[in-house]
Amino acid sequence: MSVSVTVDLVILTVRDDELQVLVVERGNPPFEGQLALPGGYLRGRETLDEAAVRELHEETGVDGIRLHLEQLRTYSDPARDPRGRVITAAYLALGPDLPTPVAGTDAREAYWVPVKTAMQDGALAFDHVQILRDGVERARSKLEYTTIAMMFCTEPFTVGDLRRVYEVIWGMPLDPSNFRRKITRADGSLEPTGDRRVHTTGRPAALYRRGAASLLMPPFLRTHEYAS
Amino acid sequence: MSVSVTVDLVILTVRDDELQVLVVERGNPPFEGQLALPGGYLRGRETLDEAAVRELHEETGVDGIRLHLEQLRTYSDPARDPRGRVITAAYLALGPDLPTPVAGTDAREAYWVPVKTAMQDGALAFDHVQILRDGVERARSKLEYTTIAMMFCTEPFTVGDLRRVYEVIWGMPLDPSNFRRKITRADGSLEPTGDRRVHTTGRPAALYRRGAASLLMPPFLRTHEYAS
DNA sequence: TCAAAAGTGTTCTACTTACACCCATGC
DNA sequence: GCATGGGTGTAAGTAGAACACTTTTGA
Numbered sequence: 001m002s003v004s005v006t007v008d009l010v011i012l013t014v015r016d017d018e019l020q021v022l023v024v025e026r027g028n029p030p031f032e033g034q035l036a037l038p039g040g041y042l043r044g045r046e047t048l049d050e051a052a053v054r055e056l057h058e059e060t061g062v063d064g065i066r067l068h069l070e071q072l073r074t075y076s077d078p079a080r081d082p083r084g085r086v087i088t089a090a091y092l093a094l095g096p097d098l099p100t101p102v103a104g105t106d107a108r109e110a111y112w113v114p115v116k117t118a119m120q121d122g123a124l125a126f127d128h129v130q131i132l133r134d135g136v137e138r139a140r141s142k143l144e145y146t147t148i149a150m151m152f153c154t155e156p157f158t159v160g161d162l163r164r165v166y167e168v169i170w171g172m173p174l175d176p177s178n179f180r181r182k183i184t185r186a187d188g189s190l191e192p193t194g195d196r197r198v199h200t201t202g203r204p205a206a207l208y209r210r211g212a213a214s215l216l217m218p219p220f221l222r223t224h225e226y227a228s
Numbered sequence: 229m230s231v232s233v234t235v236d237l238v239i240l241t242v243r244d245d246e247l248q249v250l251v252v253e254r255g256n257p258p259f260e261g262q263l264a265l266p267g268g269y270l271r272g273r274e275t276l277d278e279a280a281v282r283e284l285h286e287e288t289g290v291d292g293i294r295l296h297l298e299q300l301r302t303y304s305d306p307a308r309d310p311r312g313r314v315i316t317a318a319y320l321a322l323g324p325d326l327p328t329p330v331a332g333t334d335a336r337e338a339y340w341v342p343v344k345t346a347m348q349d350g351a352l353a354f355d356h357v358q359i360l361r362d363g364v365e366r367a368r369s370k371l372e373y374t375t376i377a378m379m380f381c382t383e384p385f386t387v388g389d390l391r392r393v394y395e396v397i398w399g400m401p402l403d404p405s406n407f408r409r410k411i412t413r414a415d416g417s418l419e420p421t422g423d424r425r426v427h428t429t430g431r432p433a434a435l436y437r438r439g440a441a442s443l444l445m446p447p448f449l450r451t452h453e454y455a456s
Numbered sequence: 457t458c459a460a461a462a463g464t465g466t467t468c469t470a471c472t473t474a475c476a477c478c479c480a481t482g483c
Numbered sequence: 484g485c486a487t488g489g490g491t492g493t494a495a496g497t498a499g500a501a502c503a504c505t506t507t508t509g510a
Contacts, residue, residue, distance in 0.1 A: 202488030430461025431507035
């Protein structure tokens, strides 16, 4: 059967010591006036990945910044869109604290909101709360065994910057000494620039860039509950 | 835009000490006569998950057996299907050594073939080799931190059965003593039945059922290469 | 008695954790 | 000086790797 296909984006960043997501205010029915994840229709000769990149640039207005972008999953409940049969391929994008999104690219206002707020039942249109929850969960678990946390940092960054990303996304404090050892020991993850950043307070911190490694080895396991 | 949507299945099992995948011989163009992953069109009022379950039952003929089924990802290259714009949501299914598939449910012959063979360039129609590779990779990495390996075992099973699954899928021998300690230590993963299985040779092995836990804690990490 | 697979024990090493303590800067 | 974050050191505990060794069966 023939269906409409859209791409929706879960764009996450860390702002003000909080994990935030980019949402837009819908300008048309259905759900007019409500908040939703940015997204749009798949076009004729493009892949879903290409559509996601296009939407990402349209919504954030950024071009040069290196973002992480990956397919999350496809949502297909026949009742998810009142207009008819529309399935959506959701993408997860992670980036550093981006410039406040330029409103109006798509005649829609865009805002950063804390995921804590946006994940509440009914906060977003369609099934976007579910999509957001899945995206946040993916991000949380990927911090354990990949280096994607660095995608939330503007280069160059310090070990402290990176630790704050983990603390915000996992919602737990981490021991600074042990964190630094783990992350610096993981081969190929961090590349020292040789410079240091002078803080308003405290000892200057060494600066790093993202290294070539995309997997954290050994992984950085959260202390999950050891139960079902 | 309006596109056709299909569901394709990567159905894996362990047979004859090999990881094998279910493939069908195509009865119609395009790629008539070639091997492909089983699949079919999404219908009017069903979700992708429902379509995947339906196809799975049609192809394997099994009904009662508990299988693991999860969405893999959606493939959308505009050129992936010569008939036109068709995107496909791929699913990964894992099961115990199933009865040889009943041919003819869909007027197509179905076969188990080793993934080693089916993953070769050109072995399958469409982009199915890529889909299969992604499915196998997903299965390999999920063995590390989940209990899905048990889905390849017919209950009740022994620790040795389970170890053989890991060895076949990872393609490496594992130390039997250490394997048993890890897997039995993981709380809630294995549930002893109290019985033992008498082998043709060797000491009888304790029998287990799948426990409630779906995550392996602590995880069972392969010794990856510690490089990018 | 021997082969084979199940299962236990032990040693060595590596990583995690917790926490003490020193360093370098702004105020 | 002192507060503040950066960074090093270290001892205790835990998990993994390697492998010796015992157990229980069929042949």
